[in-house]
Amino acid sequence: MNGMKAILIRYGELALKGLNRPLFEDRLVKNIKRKLKNFHNISITKEQGRIFIQNLSEDDFYFAIEKLKKVFGLVGFTICEVAEKEIEAIKSAALNVALNEIQKGKKTFKVETKRADKTFELKSPELSRLIGAHLLKNLADKYGLKVDVHNPDFEVNIEIRDKAYVYSSEEKGIGGMPLGTGGKAHLLLSGGIDSPVAGFMVAKRGVEIEAVHFYSFPYTGEKAKEKVIDICRVLVQFTDRLKLHIVPFTEIQTTIYEKCNERYLTIIMRRFMMKIAERIAVKNGGLALVTGESIGQVASQTMESIICTNAAVSMPVLRPLIGMDKEEIIRIAKNIGTYDISILPYEDCCTVFVPKHPKTKPKLEEVLEEEKKIDAQRLIEDAISNTEWMVIEDR
Amino acid sequence: MVVYFDNAATTRPFDEVIEGLKDFLAQNYGNPSSLHRLGVSAEKVLKEAKWKIAQKINVSPEEVYFTSGGTEANNLALIGIAFANQKRGNKIISSSVEHPSVLSTLEYLKRCGFEIHFLKVDQNGKIDFEELENEVDSKTILVSVMLVNNETGHIFDVKKIAEVAKRENPNIIVHTDAVQAFMKEKTNAKELNVDLMSISGHKIHALKGIGALYIKKGLNIQPIIFGGEQQNEVRPGTENMPGIFSIYKAIEVYERLQDEQPNKLRMIKQRFIEGLRNFDDVVINSPLDTTSDAILNVSFLGIKSEVLLHTLEGYGVFASSGSACSSKGRTYNKVLYSMGKSMEIAQSSVRFSFSYLNSLEEVDYALEVLEKSLKFLQKIKR
DSSP states (O other): OTTOEEEEEEOGGGGGGGGGHHHHHHHHHHHHHHHTTTOTTOEEEEETTEEEEEEEOHHHHHHHHHHHTTOTTEEEEEEEEEEOSSHHHHHHHHHHHHHHHHTTTOOEEEEEEEESOTTSSSOHHHHHHHHHHHHHHHHHHHHOOEEOSSSOSEEEEEEESSSEEEEEEEEEEEESOOTTSSOEEEEEOOSSSHHHHHHHHHHHTTOEEEEEEEEOTTTSOHHHHHHHHHHHHHHHHHHSEEEEEEEEOHHHHHHHHHHSOGGGHHHHHHHHHHHHHHHHHHHTTOOEEEOOOOTTSSGGGSHHHHHHHHTTOSSOEEOTTTTOOHHHHHHHHHHHTOHHHHTSOOOOHHHHSOOSSOOSSOOHHHHHHHHTTSOHHHHHHHHHHTOEEEEEEOO | OOEEOBTTTOOOOOHHHHHHHHHHHHHOOOOTTOSSHHHHHHHHHHHHHHHHHHHHHTSOGGGEEEESSHHHHHHHHHHHHHHHTGGGOOEEEEETTOOHHHHHHHHHHHHTTOEEEEEOBOTTSOBOHHHHHHHOOTTEEEEEOOSBOTTTOBBOOHHHHHHHHHHHOTTOEEEEEOTTTTTTSOOOHHHHTOSEEEEESGGGTSOTTOEEEEEOTTOOOOOSSOOSSGGGGTSOSOOOHHHHHHHHHHHHHHHHHHHHOTTHHHHHHHHHHHHHTTSSSEEESSOTTTBOTTEEEEEETTSOHHHHHHHHHHTTEEOBOOSEEEETTEEEEHHHHHTTOOHHHHHSEEEEEOOTTOOHHHHHHHHHHHHHHHHHHGGGOO
16 A cells, blocks of 8 residues: 555636536546546546546556646646555555655645545544654654644645545646647648647637648658657647648749748748638638747738738638747747747748748738739649648657 | 668678588677687687788787777777877867767867867868968867768878978877778878777778777877777777678678779769769769769759758669758758858758669669759759
């Protein structure tokens, strides 16, 4: 028994959801179960506004925690030592818990006991006193540990139920909403720094993400495609699985390049991307598009340019990075782990065909006029019928 | 048709290597340090391989140390010599176009307090001997210049570099990174008058993960990794026997091929250069007389390296865009740019590198494909 651990999960925001709440909770439990599917003997149960994971061996526990830190909707989790309902076992579990808090620099404590099992030999205050004394005896001299019942640095909580559960402070989860509770959206994923972050932000609100990547061989190579797949592998650590659509884009790019005014290249190219992504979204049950645009970052992301790209589709376009500075975006990219992949120096679809002097304030009428020079309908049909897709799963 | 013209990146192991390895792995799996028969049998292969390499570069077998590759050989040479000879001085001289395994190691030594001077290299791939003369002083302990540049194929006059350096300061130790030169150019350590030389297996149709460093007897060098007593404790660790076997075998095959067709690489390169004369806007960065026969670096002005590379790839022709440097949205070849070539040349260079497994027919096919590709890419040329 000793060495077994349990994890108590809190999911704050869900409490606000009224009648939908059970739906959200069930989804979260399902997501957690899926994340922990490789741990065979554990039990995952929902009770009284918390999710309880039991039967974790010491070894499994450390693997499980890393997985749980990436589950959306999980606000905080508490690590419990699980002991037999015997004084000696509880003492030793409490000692472990206290030592763990002392490692974080904490010095004062109190013990709180809750007794669901009223047949337990000691009453709650008695057990608290007994355990408090045990901790002081072992830790006071060595670590300067003191009792402070009013304002302790940490609490040692003991719950006597089917077993004795001993725990202390809560660790932060990633937050957000359980995946799958917010519909589905299609992310335009280039491989740069921004789009993976945009996908992450939307997924964090419970939205299932599919990715659409535009591939322009020979202007971009296999490495650029591999790079996008690697980014997806990072994203699926959070989303569990992700469908990636790879759209052949060479003919569209070269046609725009040959036929249209150079200054409108990027804007027209982006409009094509939006139209194709929208078509793919409709076919796959997506309700919105997601892009990594941030106002003013480059010529194609001025307000005027965004108006032009936006007009290409009728679906809502979510732009979670719209008000963020590059530094903020980079910080998130580093946190989630996509940054180092994104900065690999391969040509991507956005870097090869760059006009020397792009229009920073394009007018929609002019753009539409330019677009008349090409057979957009046929190009889009061709691209969509040759689109390949793959499903990337968390391993 | 697959035409592999990226042999300076790595080579396909010779069939003889692949076949020989199967038996070697299954039967000769002993640890060369073991005292029993299996150990002795492995040790024999180890000795044979050292002898083979020693013979190729004109040194003694006990002066050859196996490493995990060219990178480790360069690291051991530079770090091992620098720290072991610190009392004599702290200055190291190298060139600005060395392989990253030399450049980054020198950056590390700089952070450790050594003074590093990088010699400039001109458009013709030559260093300025006056600069070298001026830089060598009594504090200088080491000069390290590559024999063949991996991007352009330029052959450095290492013999003269060693001569000038040692004339100025007889205690100077000279290292050369001969990874791209071994089996292709003259690598006679005595003639070049070098004290250390790095080589690598996978550039000559042996396995990846094996290289060697020649360390002149009596040289003061310290190890960079620590362990058992293998290789005089200069490079401990159980020897990579499959790698060592492969390098031995590859040299054997290479020698036979060279006997059969001594000028094969030159003929390939010559044919390629002649074919390129029919193209417009082409700049040859690897002239026949001053660069290795194995490397041909060409710029196709106005066309981005990586884009041409992928177009060729589409037809089964594999080449390299070289070690790229990215800044302000531009990707360019670092070595060419630091040699003083224009940004236009540095952004559009492609490296074709040849081996004995290539043929003249492959050159013709590549030229054909190049013509097609360039015609197609003219569309986006600016």
